[in-house]
Amino acid sequence: MAVRSDASTDRYVTTSLFQLTTFTILGWFRIHASTANWQRFWDYPTPGLWQYLGCDQSVQNIIYADNVHPAGHINICPASVGTWFRTALVRTGPTATGYASAVGNALSNATQTGINALGESLYIGGGESSDEWFNGGAAAVKVYNAALTAAEVEAELAQYQPRRTTNLTNWYPLIVPETTDYSGNGNNLTAGSTETTTEDGPPIPWGSSRPRLIHIPDTGPPAVEDPPVYLRRVAPARR
Amino acid sequence: MATVYQTLTPGSADFLTSAFPQLVRSGASFPVTGLAYDAAIVEAAFWQIRAVNYGSGDLTVDIEWYAAVATSGDVVWAAQVAAMTPDADAQDIETKALATANTVTDTHLGTVGKRPHRAVVTVTNLDALASQDDVWLRIARNATGNTMAGDAILTLATVSYSDV
Numbered sequence: 001m002a003v004r005s006d007a008s009t010d011r012y013v014t015t016s017l018f019q020l021t022t023f024t025i026l027g028w029f030r031i032h033a034s035t036a037n038w039q040r041f042w043d044y045p046t047p048g049l050w051q052y053l054g055c056d057q058s059v060q061n062i063i064y065a066d067n068v069h070p071a072g073h074i075n076i077c078p079a080s081v082g083t084w085f086r087t088a089l090v091r092t093g094p095t096a097t098g099y100a101s102a103v104g105n106a107l108s109n110a111t112q113t114g115i116n117a118l119g120e121s122l123y124i125g126g127g128e129s130s131d132e133w134f135n136g137g138a139a140a141v142k143v144y145n146a147a148l149t150a151a152e153v154e155a156e157l158a159q160y161q162p163r164r165t166t167n168l169t170n171w172y173p174l175i176v177p178e179t180t181d182y183s184g185n186g187n188n189l190t191a192g193s194t195e196t197t198t199e200d201g202p203p204i205p206w207g208s209s210r211p212r213l214i215h216i217p218d219t220g221p222p223a224v225e226d227p228p229v230y231l232r233r234v235a236p237a238r239r
Numbered sequence: 240m241a242t243v244y245q246t247l248t249p250g251s252a253d254f255l256t257s258a259f260p261q262l263v264r265s266g267a268s269f270p271v272t273g274l275a276y277d278a279a280i281v282e283a284a285f286w287q288i289r290a291v292n293y294g295s296g297d298l299t300v301d302i303e304w305y306a307a308v309a310t311s312g313d314v315v316w317a318a319q320v321a322a323m324t325p326d327a328d329a330q331d332i333e334t335k336a337l338a339t340a341n342t343v344t345d346t347h348l349g350t351v352g353k354r355p356h357r358a359v360v361t362v363t364n365l366d367a368l369a370s371q372d373d374v375w376l377r378i379a380r381n382a383t384g385n386t387m388a389g390d391a392i393l394t395l396a397t398v399s400y401s402d403v
Contacts, residue, residue, distance in 0.1 A: 001261050001275075104256040160262070161250070175264055203259050206250035206272065213291055215402070217241040 001139075002028070002201035003125065003174040008133035009194040011126025012179065016170060016187035017044070017143060019118045024148040025053070026088040026156050027124070027141035028202040029134075031081050034059045039134045040127030041087065042141070044119030051117035052127055053089050053098065054134065055079045062100040064089055064110070066117045076100040077108035084137075084202040086157040091115065092147045099153050103203060107154060124172065124189070125196065139201045142183075143170035161207035175201065240403045245288050247376070247396040249274045252284035260284055260380075263392060273392035275307060276380035283379040286396070290322070293370040294403040298362040302378060303355055303395040304345075310352045312387025314380060317342045318360040321375045322368040337377055338366040347387055355394070 005011065017023070029041040034057065043052040051066040056073075059081055065073035076098040079085070086107070088099040097111045124141055126133045140160045146167035148156065155163050160173050162183070171183040177196040179189035249262065249272050260274035260282045276282050300318040319340035323332060345358035368374065376398060380391055 001263055173264075175262060200261050203254040203256050205252050205254070206262055208251065212246045214244040214246070215241055215292065216244065 001175045001198045002030070002137040003139065003177050004032075004137050004197045004199045005125035005134045006032070006197075007194050008126060008130040009192040010196045011133065011192045012124045012172070012189040013121050013192075014124075014170065014181075014187055014189050015121050016181075016185070017122050017145075018120055019046075020145055021118070022092050022145065022147055024088060024090045024144040024146065024153070025122075025141070026086075026143075026148075026153065028084055028086050028139045028157070028204070030084045030137040030202070031055055031059055031079060032136045033081055035133070035135050037132045038063075038065075039136070040123070040129070040132050041125070041134055041136075041138065043123040043127030043129075044117070044121075045128050046118050046120045049116060049118045050128070051096070051115065051119065053087055054127075054132070062087060062098075064096060064098040064112060066096070066112065066115050068114050068116055069112065074098060074110040074112045076110045077102070077105075086202070088148070088153045088157060090147050090153065099150070107150075107157075109150070122170075126192070137199050137201070139174045140204065141170070141172045141174060142168065145169050157204075159205050159207055163208070240401065241292075242399055243292050243402055244397055244399045245291075247286045247288070247398065248272070249284075249393060249395070252286060254284060258282050260393065271394060273305075273394045275390040275392050278380075278385055278387065278389055278391070279382060281379055281382050283377050284393070286376045286378075288374050288376065288398060290368060290370060290372045290374050290400070292402040293368060293372070294401045296401050298365065298368070299399045300360040300362055300376070300378070301397040301399070302345075302358045302360065302393060304358065304391050304393050305353045305355050306347055306387060307390035307392055308352060309347060309387045309389045310349055311347050313344050313346050313385060314358070314387050314391045315342055315344050315384040316358045316360055317377075317379045317381050318362050319364065319377050320362060320366055320368070322366040322372040324369055324372050337375070338364040340364070340377070340379070342381060342384075344384060
């Protein structure tokens with residue numbers, strides 16, 4: 001399942017990520033319809049120093065935009081309505097690499113340099129700006145205070161449960177509308193003023209646990225035998 | 240002679256990019272994780288196992304499930320496999336087809352909607368299964384024959400077989 005935003009007041013927010021400049025934000029998003037403005041899947045700004053991942057007004061591209069490049073955002077991959085997209089943004093200081101693809105496609109990436117954005121509040125399922133709200137679904141959002149490699153990004157987007165736990169600061173499965181941070185760091189979300197709903201989520205498993213094998217004999221000796229008992233020969237008593 | 244059991248959890252299921260059951264989590268005292276199969280469309284989940292010590296005979300697939308809302312009706316579960324022998328099969332793994340599904344109809348026992356049930360599918364279409372084969376198991380809820388309304392939530396599946 002996934003959480004559905006359909007109003008500017010449906011966004012979640014956390015203030016647990018204060019001015020990180022090295023981080024990775026991953027998540028699955030599905031756009032339901034175009035709106036009158038651009039849409040922000042997530043937004044990590046301070047006033048005047050903003051950055052967000054989303055889509056353009058006509059849902060042409062998945063994009064990453066920031067305050068240094070207000071007219072020069074990067075297009076990460078083509079966008080479409082009704083399709084789940086796996087996305088990630090890896091930032092290391094002034095450089096950010098965005099990853100995105102429609103479900104079933106290979107990840108595309110694009111890099112932006114010269115970024116000076118500083119986030120203080122992370123909005124999910126919308127943005128700080130009430131007119132650039134997200135009309136769609138969100139699931140499996142994870143945040144790391146480290147730059148993940150491309151291989152790690154690929155692995156993390158393949159399931160809800162984090163594979164890497166080092167540097168994991170926030171984990172919101174968003175299977176149901178809840179604010180709990182499952183990373184164990186207590187960075188819970190604050191819900192918006194209107195309640196989100198649920199919808200069908202992306203085609204990813206919860207985790208990667210493997211099947212368990214049990215081998216039970218039907219008949220014969222037990223699988224684990226008791227240690228053998230040896231009888232000591234005792235000499236017959238003399239008369 | 241022994242019976243080999245392999246338990247498959249909802250959290251480890253894999254999916255195609257469409258028509259798949261939704262992952263759900265609930266439970267007041269402990270987490271109940273499941274795969275919610277829709278009533279109206281055929282949705283499928285997949286697991287890959289290795290047929291460790293498979294001897295012969297049918298596979299038995301136990302499906303533990305409960306109803307999301309209903310308290311009556313039938314659920315038709317389908318299980319099917321594709322088996323491949325590494326270093327022997329020349330078939331392209333990416334175009335390999337599944338054997339014909341086997342099905343079972345399980346009836347909701349009533350009274351309490353979310354009571355657990357166990358449906359047992361005997362998989363007779365084994366796709367020439369041999370010991371140590373790689374096996375892909377598909378579990379689906381058939382649309383035809385279903386009379387139970389709402390989702391059927393799979394909480395566990397178990398595959399068992401004889402080692403002789």
